[in-house]
Amino acid sequence: MTTQTREPAIRVQAITKSYKDLHVLRGVDLDVAAGSIFALLGSNGAGKTTLVRILSTLLKANTGTATVHGFDVSSAPGDVRKSISLTGQFAAVDEVLTGRENLVLVAKLRHLKNPGAIADDMLARFSLADAGNRRAATYSGGMRRRLDIAMSLVGNPPVVFLDEPTSGLDPQARIEVWQTVKQLAKDGTTILLTTQYLDEAEQLADRIAILHKGTIIQNGTLAELKQLLPSAKVEYVEKQPTLEDVFLALVGDTSDTADEAAMSAGEESR
Amino acid sequence: MTAHVLSDTGTLTGRSLRHILRSPDTIITTAVTPVALMLLFVYVLGGAINTGSDESYINYMLPGILLITIASGIAYTAYRLFLDMQGGIFERFQSMPIPRPSVLWAHVLTSLVANLASIVIVTGVALIMGFRTGASVADWLAVVGILILFTLALTWIAVIAGLSAKTIDGASAFSYPLIFLPFISSAFVPTDSMPGPVAWFAENQPVTSIVNALRALFAQQPVGNDMWIALAWCVGMLVAAYAAATAIYRKKVS
Numbered sequence: 001m002t003t004q005t006r007e008p009a010i011r012v013q014a015i016t017k018s019y020k021d022l023h024v025l026r027g028v029d030l031d032v033a034a035g036s037i038f039a040l041l042g043s044n045g046a047g048k049t050t051l052v053r054i055l056s057t058l059l060k061a062n063t064g065t066a067t068v069h070g071f072d073v074s075s076a077p078g079d080v081r082k083s084i085s086l087t088g089q090f091a092a093v094d095e096v097l098t099g100r101e102n103l104v105l106v107a108k109l110r111h112l113k114n115p116g117a118i119a120d121d122m123l124a125r126f127s128l129a130d131a132g133n134r135r136a137a138t139y140s141g142g143m144r145r146r147l148d149i150a151m152s153l154v155g156n157p158p159v160v161f162l163d164e165p166t167s168g169l170d171p172q173a174r175i176e177v178w179q180t181v182k183q184l185a186k187d188g189t190t191i192l193l194t195t196q197y198l199d200e201a202e203q204l205a206d207r208i209a210i211l212h213k214g215t216i217i218q219n220g221t222l223a224e225l226k227q228l229l230p231s232a233k234v235e236y237v238e239k240q241p242t243l244e245d246v247f248l249a250l251v252g253d254t255s256d257t258a259d260e261a262a263m264s265a266g267e268e269s270r
Numbered sequence: 271m272t273a274h275v276l277s278d279t280g281t282l283t284g285r286s287l288r289h290i291l292r293s294p295d296t297i298i299t300t301a302v303t304p305v306a307l308m309l310l311f312v313y314v315l316g317g318a319i320n321t322g323s324d325e326s327y328i329n330y331m332l333p334g335i336l337l338i339t340i341a342s343g344i345a346y347t348a349y350r351l352f353l354d355m356q357g358g359i360f361e362r363f364q365s366m367p368i369p370r371p372s373v374l375w376a377h378v379l380t381s382l383v384a385n386l387a388s389i390v391i392v393t394g395v396a397l398i399m400g401f402r403t404g405a406s407v408a409d410w411l412a413v414v415g416i417l418i419l420f421t422l423a424l425t426w427i428a429v430i431a432g433l434s435a436k437t438i439d440g441a442s443a444f445s446y447p448l449i450f451l452p453f454i455s456s457a458f459v460p461t462d463s464m465p466g467p468v469a470w471f472a473e474n475q476p477v478t479s480i481v482n483a484l485r486a487l488f489a490q491q492p493v494g495n496d497m498w499i500a501l502a503w504c505v506g507m508l509v510a511a512y513a514a515a516t517a518i519y520r521k522k523v524s
Contacts, residue, residue, distance in 0.1 A: 086365040
């Protein structure tokens with residue numbers, strides 16, 4: 001998936017950020033190859049969100065440089081904003097508007113032609129067509145997250161930041177998000193995602209970096225990271241299904257939009 | 271990017287106007303308090319108030335009521351702005367290629383439209399209650415112009431409150447003093463009936479000159495100096511609040 005010939009889609013060099021005595025980032029370096037999925041792994045407070053906010057021009061770094069899609073985040077923030085989209089930890093949807101109106105709004109703000117058609121296309125792609133004319137406030141958590149991601153993808157930005165895209169989602173919704181992310185990368189989008197779920201990084205990422213106390217302490221492919229520990233030992237253990245296996249088997253593996261729609265329709269009528 | 275300032279401001283204004291259309295109660299509640307005050311003053315207290323003019327009491331007090339309407343209406347602007355910033359939508363806008371001022375101007379223009387709607391309702395009720403004016407079209411334009419300036423000035427103060435509030439209550443509480451300002455002015459009783467220091471305050475605060483100017487326009491009397499003092503207050507407040515709000519905004523969005 002990685003392309004060596006192109007310059008990295010995201011390049012971070014010696015970025016620091018402090019709030020008074022609190023040193024959130026203490027010199028972060030990383031490159032993300034164009035068209036790859038890069039996972040930034042770290043516990044709460046490791047500085048993941050701060051780094052994403054710097055890369056998406058919401059925050060200025062104290063020192064260091066960062067380029068996104070070839071543009072410097074501090075000297076050309078406007079060009080960076082044209083090349084990226086950000087999906088933050090909290091679904092950034094307008095709850096008063098319907099799902100469709102939210103998508104039309106973003107399409108208009110990106111100055112695309114036929115915002116209505118783009119919105120309908122996105123609703124279909126994210127299994128929200130039936131809910132498109134309902135207010136986002138009536139959506140379930142999974143639907144809201146799907147709408148959020150759909151809004152981020154309007155206009156096909158080449159670089160996408162996903163800050164903990166699956167936190168607070170149920171297992172099915174999580175798998176749906178994973179499928180979306182994989183499909184995006186397949187289509188050539190560069191994705192930087194942060195997560196505190198190790199299996200998420202394992203499932204999705206071409207490269208994984210571990211951010212700990214404001215610096216990158218490891219950066220490599222999953223195989224490379226696994227080699228850091230002594231080689232695998234062979235143990236025989238009884239394979240018990242995990243609770244997730246049981247849960248998914250019981251409720252059905254894939255998207256459950258009808259159920260969600262019914263659930264939130266119930267909420268609406270209350 | 272600057273080429274899109276107008277179209278993006280328009281798109282975002284459309285968004286927040288839609289918010290108002292979906293909760294028209296914000297316009298109704300803005301109009302309810304001034305209408306209640308109007309009923310109270312005209313039918314309960316007004317009979318005992320000597321304004322020293324031949325005008326009917328409703329004609330005397332409507333300008334002050336209109337200012338109270340605006341002062342209570344702008345609280346919703348602070349409220350909406352605060353909600354936007356709390357939710358992720360504000361950060362989404364900031365990370366998109368939208369000219370930064372568009373996000374604030376959209377709220378300001380929405381405030382203008384909402385307040386004008388409330389003013390139309392309050393004026394309508396006043397007409398039913400017997401408010402009459404022989405004001406010409408030019409007089410009306412002057413009245414509307416002053417009200418627009420006043421709304422813009424107070425709205426930018428509301429933007430400051432919305433940007434810097436820590437809680438949702440804080441975002442709207444700032445408007446209470448603004449609502450009470452007209453009571454210590456010439457809006458309901460002549461200032462010369464007040465004790466010295468209070469009368470001095472009333473004479474030298476913005477509401478009195480604005481009320482006097484509006485009253486003169488409605489009564490087709492010469493507006494005199496009050497017009498210029500009123501305009502100076504409105505423009506002065508507008509410039510100061512705008513400068514402060516944009517400075518806070520710039521600090522906030524870095």
